[in-house]
Amino acid sequence: MSVETTSPTTNQQPATTIHKKIKSICCIGAGYVGGPTMSVIAQKNPDIKVTVVDLNEQRIADWNDADLSKLPIFEPGLDAVVEEARGRNLFFSTDVNQAIAEADMIFISVNTPTKTYGAGKGMAADLKYVELCARQIAEVATSDKIVVEKSTLPVKTAQAIKSILDNTGNGVKFQILSNPEFLAEGTAMTDLANPDRVLIGGDQTPEGKAAIQSLVDVYGAWVPQAQIITTNLWSSELSKLVANAFLAQRVSSINAISELCEATQANVEEVARAIGMDSRIGPKFLKASVGFGGSCFQKDILNLVYISKSLGLNEVADYWEQVIIMNNHQRDRFANNIVSTLYNTVSGKKIAFLGWAFKKDTNDTRESAAIYVADRLIDEQAQIYVYDPKVSAKQMQADLNYLSTRTETENAKYLQTQTDPYKAVEGAHAIAVLTEWDEFKSYDWQKIYDNMSKPAFVFDGRNVLNQEALEAIGFQVQSIGK
Ligand SMILES: NC(=O)c1ccc[n+]([C@@H]2O[C@H](COP(=O)([O-])OP(=O)(O)OC[C@H]3O[C@@H](n4cnc5c(N)ncnc54)[C@H](O)[C@@H]3O)[C@@H](O)[C@H]2O)c1
Numbered sequence: 131m132s133v134e135t136t137s138p139t140t141n142q143q144p145a146t147t148i149h150k151k152i153k154s155i156c157c158i159g160a161g162y163v164g165g166p167t168m169s170v171i172a173q174k175n176p177d178i179k180v181t182v183v184d185l186n187e188q189r190i191a192d193w194n195d196a197d198l199s200k201l202p203i204f205e206p207g208l209d210a211v212v213e214e215a216r217g218r219n220l221f222f223s224t225d226v227n228q229a230i231a232e233a234d235m236i237f238i239s240v241n242t243p244t245k246t247y248g249a250g251k252g253m254a255a256d257l258k259y260v261e262l263c264a265r266q267i268a269e270v271a272t273s274d275k276i277v278v279e280k281s282t283l284p285v286k287t288a289q290a291i292k293s294i295l296d297n298t299g300n301g302v303k304f305q306i307l308s309n310p311e312f313l314a315e316g317t318a319m320t321d322l323a324n325p326d327r328v329l330i331g332g333d334q335t336p337e338g339k340a341a342i343q344s345l346v347d348v349y350g351a352w353v354p355q356a357q358i359i360t361t362n363l364w365s366s367e368l369s370k371l372v373a374n375a376f377l378a379q380r381v382s383s384i385n386a387i388s389e390l391c392e393a394t395q396a397n398v399e400e401v402a403r404a405i406g407m408d409s410r411i412g413p414k415f416l417k418a419s420v421g422f423g424g425s426c427f428q429k430d431i432l433n434l435v436y437i438s439k440s441l442g443l444n445e446v447a448d449y450w451e452q453v454i455i456m457n458n459h460q461r462d463r464f465a466n467n468i469v470s471t472l473y474n475t476v477s478g479k480k481i482a483f484l485g486w487a488f489k490k491d492t493n494d495t496r497e498s499a500a501i502y503v504a505d506r507l508i509d510e511q512a513q514i515y516v517y518d519p520k521v522s523a524k525q526m527q528a529d530l531n532y533l534s535t536r537t538e539t540e541n542a543k544y545l546q547t548q549t550d551p552y553k554a555v556e557g558a559h560a561i562a563v564l565t566e567w568d569e570f571k572s573y574d575w576q577k578i579y580d581n582m583s584k585p586a587f588v589f590d591g592r593n594v595l596n597q598e599a600l601e602a603i604g605f606q607v608q609s610i611g612k
Pocket residue numbers: 158159160161162163164183184185186189226239240241242259262263280281282283311312313314315425426
């Protein structure tokens with residue numbers, strides 16, 4: 131491997147040791163983060179070979195499919211970047227060992243879900259996949275490597291990774307960096323192309339700073355230096371959990387206010403606008419909703435709560451846990467309101483769901499509020515008919531089966547999928563909007579009304595529809611916080 135010196139460019143501690151110019155990157159985990167992130171790194175650094183590996187053979191086959199509509203992840207703009215870089219310097223493979231052996235820098239971008247067993251069950255992050263990666267790297271590596279934590283991890287994880295890597299006894303030297311990812315699904319490609327900031331944490335030793343500089347150079351290909359911030363390892367690991375906790379806290383805060391608005395005839399959208407214009411508060415992340423979903427917020431806040439509890443910081447733990455409690459309440463409240471509005475029974479009634487994904491412009495359904503609302507309504511024996519433009523019937527059934535205690539056959543009796551939205555709503559007693567897909571706004575709502583059972587109810591869990599226009603047609607509409 132060639133070693134080149136470049137001028138120090140970080141905005142904090144300049145690197146004093148000669149740092150490696152990265153020629154080959156391996157990313158373990160070809161999911162919602164690994165796939166898009168590595169596609170952009172490869173696109174912007176044509177001289178670096180980037181190989182994304184995964185154990186999941188189907189996922190890798192889909193990443194390699196000539197038909198770009200088959201990519202395993204739906205993300206606006208992703209297909210064009212993959213088309214540009216794939217086969218040039220971007221590769222997707224199941225050969226994890228070969229990619230590790232070849233790489234100067236290895237990103238760990240595997241899933242870190244909430245533990246479902248043992249100590250910390252339901253709260254702590256399950257780090258078994260991360261540990262397996264560390265062990266595999268330790269076993270396979272024959273040359274020095276920079277290992278980058280891209281997955282979201284509890285603070286101090288780098289210590290564990292270091293301990294595994296440093297005890298191989300084969301003389302290979304490792305540097306561990308933390309480089310958490312802040313992209314949001316649905317806007318991943320623009321978030322990656324124009325990040326608010328890139329965060330890189332590393333050891334504050336000459337070798338650690340040199341490793342940081344190597345990664346700064348990779349991002350420096352397109353991110354302005356002022357937006358690349360470097361810190362110690364622990365600040366970087368912790369900042370990721372804190373960023374998500376603060377974002378989710380804003381959603382739970384405005385959702386708490388939405389209930390107060392409903393009880394007082396205030397309008398949550400007016401309140402959000404009024405407070406958001408205070409520049410200290412700001413307008414973003416104040417959209418009241420049926421509750422936040424996604425694979426990150428709940429898991430990362432629970433993880434923060436668990437870490438705080440483990441350190442004996444009970445008040446800190448309780449403070450952040452309230453964000454989750456409020457979110458659970460908002461989902462329950464939405465479902466219970468449907469039942470009480472439909473004359474306290476939904477048994478045998480048809481309820482149409484518009485949307486199943488946890489937000490628009492993604493096919494990801496992890497922790498989507500729709501799953502919880504469906505489960506609650508099925509407890510009341512409602513018949514749910516779902517339309518989502520990007521989520522498959524198989525995925526919807528799998529989501530419900532994972533959450534509910536009913537048998538798969540029973541769930542399948544209550545949950546139907548429709549690929550035509552007009553079919554989904556035909557004869558329905560109520561429509562519930564669970565995802566804010568843009569296309570819902572331009573439907574022929576008169577036609578929908580004509581084909582529904584009367585009175586026809588709409589429960590807009592995302593405040594995306596024009597309430598006055600629907601009411602003029604004859605719908606009875608309930609939005610969040612109005
Ligand atoms: N999804 C997001 O928007 C987002 C954003 C920022 C950070 N994160 C974090 O990034 C990490 C990855 O999230 P994701 O949404 O991409 O998860 P994901 O489940 O979509 O992808 C993870 C992939 O890793 C693979 N994998 C697991 N163990 C492996 C191993 N030992 N070898 C090879 N492959 C292995 C899995 O098969 C899977 O395809 C998580 O820690 C998450 O918290 C996610």
